[in-house]
Amino acid sequence: MLHIYNTLSRKKERFEPRVPGEVGLYVCGMTVYDYCHVGHARVLVVFDVLYRHLLAAGLKVNYVRNITDVDDKIIARAVEQGKTMSEVTDRFINEMNTDATSLGILKPTHEPRATETIEPMVSMIETLIASGHAYAADNGDVYYSVNAFEGYGKLSGRKLEELRAGERVAVDTAKNDPLDFVLWKAAKADEPSWESPWGNGRPGWHIECSAMSRELLGDEFDIHGGGMDLQFPHHENEIAQSEAATGKSFARYWMHNGFVRIDDEKMSKSLGNFFTVREVLKSYTGEEMRLFILGSHYRSPLNYSTAQLDSARQALRRLYTSLKSFSEAGGAFAADDVLDTAAVARFDDALNDDLNTAEAVSVLHDVANSLNKANAESEQAGVLANTLKQLGSRIGLLGDDPVAVLQRALGDEGLDESAIEALIKERIEARAAKDFARSDEIRDTLVEAGIILEDKDGKTNWRRS
RNA sequence: GGCUGAAUGGCAGAGUGGCUAUGCACCGGAUUGCAAAUCCGUUUACCUCGGUUCGACUCCGGGUUCAGCCUCCA
Numbered sequence A: 001m002l003h004i005y006n007t008l009s010r011k012k013e014r015f016e017p018r019v020p021g022e023v024g025l026y027v028c029g030m031t032v033y034d035y036c037h038v039g040h041a042r043v044l045v046v047f048d049v050l051y052r053h054l055l056a057a058g059l060k061v062n063y064v065r066n067i068t069d070v071d072d073k074i075i076a077r078a079v080e081q082g083k084t085m086s087e088v089t090d091r092f093i094n095e096m097n098t099d100a101t102s103l104g105i106l107k108p109t110h111e112p113r114a115t116e117t118i119e120p121m122v123s124m125i126e127t128l129i130a131s132g133h134a135y136a137a138d139n140g141d142v143y144y145s146v147n148a149f150e151g152y153g154k155l156s157g158r159k160l161e162e163l164r165a166g167e168r169v170a171v172d173t174a175k176n177d178p179l180d181f182v183l184w185k186a187a188k189a190d191e192p193s194w195e196s197p198w199g200n201g202r203p204g205w206h207i208e209c210s211a212m213s214r215e216l217l218g219d220e221f222d223i224h225g226g227g228m229d230l231q232f233p234h235h236e237n238e239i240a241q242s243e244a245a246t247g248k249s250f251a252r253y254w255m256h257n258g259f260v261r262i263d264d265e266k267m268s269k270s271l272g273n274f275f276t277v278r279e280v281l282k283s284y285t286g287e288e289m290r291l292f293i294l295g296s297h298y299r300s301p302l303n304y305s306t307a308q309l310d311s312a313r314q315a316l317r318r319l320y321t322s323l324k325s326f327s328e329a330g331g332a333f334a335a336d337d338v339l340d341t342a343a344v345a346r347f348d349d350a351l352n353d354d355l356n357t358a359e360a361v362s363v364l365h366d367v368a369n370s371l372n373k374a375n376a377e378s379e380q381a382g383v384l385a386n387t388l389k390q391l392g393s394r395i396g397l398l399g400d401d402p403v404a405v406l407q408r409a410l411g412d413e414g415l416d417e418s419a420i421e422a423l424i425k426e427r428i429e430a431r432a433a434k435d436f437a438r439s440d441e442i443r444d445t446l447v448e449a450g451i452i453l454e455d456k457d458g459k460t461n462w463r464r465s
Numbered sequence B: 001g002g003c004u005g006a007a008u009g010g011c012a013g014a015g016u017g018g019c020u021a022u023g024c025a026c027c028g029g030a031u032u033g034c035a036a037a038u039c040c041g042u043u044u045a046c047c048u049c050g051g052u053u054c055g056a057c058u059c060c061g062g063g064u065u066c067a068g069c070c071u072c073c074a
Helices: A038-056 A072-081 A085-102 A118-130 A160-165 A205-217 A228-246 A286-294 A306-328 A341-352 A357-373 A379-394 A402-407 A417-432 A436-448
Strands: A003-006 A011-014 A022-027 A060-065 A134-136 A142-144 A181-186 A201-203 A221-227 A251-257 A260-262 A451-456 A459-464
Touching: A003 A251, A022 A038, A022 A205, A038 A060, A038 A085, A038 A221, A038 A251, A038 A260, A038 A286, A038 A379, A060 A205, A072 A085, A085 A286, A118 A134, A118 A142, A118 A181, A118 A201, A118 A205, A118 A228, A142 A228, A181 A205, A181 A228, A201 A205, A205 A221, A205 A228, A221 A228, A228 A251, A286 A306, A286 A357, A306 A357, A306 A379, A306 A402, A306 A459, A341 A357, A341 A379, A357 A379, A402 A459, A417 A436, A417 A451, A417 A459, A436 A451
Parallel strands: A022 A060, A022 A221, A221 A251
Antiparallel strands: A003 A011, A134 A142, A142 A181, A181 A201, A451 A459
């Protein structure tokens, strides 16, 4: 039984879907004006694992991950590049999809775009004005009145007075209260805009998620996720908007993933200390990155470093090597449903405990260790190999061909395969003639080219270092 | 200033009131012509000060340090 840490209660709670057998899951996705960085990768991977885990539990999951495609930064970027807003967003949606594919992310059920959900936003704002939760200011903006919502602060554990004490923003005179936030922004000249009862304008960020989630998941749904930085004000505001508009309780479980850090500092656009997924993929595979991310608990901070990526690479190779050795020794996978039940139970327990992926990965290593010890042709080995592969797939790992993974070149190819095979053939002949000097010379040449040889059972296999 | 959360072995990172996490790295052994891979084994821990307890790294309290949020941000 899945237990998840609910930010609302600050406790681990047993997860019980609102409708038995079905789960509504909403995750705040990207604002598409640039490439994804490693922090975005973490959200994608973490909630992908949640999605996979819910599916594996036999639940019908409606997974919605939105795309914010209208926003100040997007507009600024478009102006800067002399492009239209949609040229910018279309491009970066494509780039995001490319990165997501590299990371082995399953497609969500729905990926709504804010610009395609404007009408529901407008009508939600109208409802909020009618109920006294919002007001149109003289400048054409519409604001949410935080005082009018009693539960304001319940997610982030704040009180209005505390927020006022920490107030750092210059007071915007159009607001009744400095803490009020914008629902609708009056259009400036040359900005993309939509018609509304308050004149031309565009939606504020927070109302987008309230409207998109409502459209696709209904007034109430099960899980809402996102990065920790969205807890306040974004998610707090979503609750205020949605609950005031519908009179119902919004999401039941709130999950927030921790940050990726660099040198003990948050990786972010604003600090400028980020690495894009694209950059990292020049040196590491998406699967290596994924394992790096899954190596720590989703709520913990994750320190980005190439040393950790290297470590993830070695660990992943260990798992693939195990599968490869099994196949090469003539092992045959057991039937899909024949699994090492003890390992599966441990794995399930780990994920059920608030998505403890680090623990789940350690089960993979234990299975690999057992598989390495087992005689490949034994029935037990077939079961272990099947278990390893299937548990791997439950967290989006080990789906590739082991030989291909171990021989794949990232970037500069160096020697091509036929050249490698030719040298291996020559080395086998040298070894047969006990010409070990020549044999070692060939091996050294290959090592310099990044090729590692493994002599096994009279055959020689190779992989890239 | 307010509110969160965290402090584990060389690195990363789980977990538990008394019993091997796991991976990477290191060392020793097996295996190998020598390697590689694999296996076996060894070594290195739980920020600090009190308290609870037969027993605490694990629970409670104080302290210290670090991070995040309070402003766009995954």
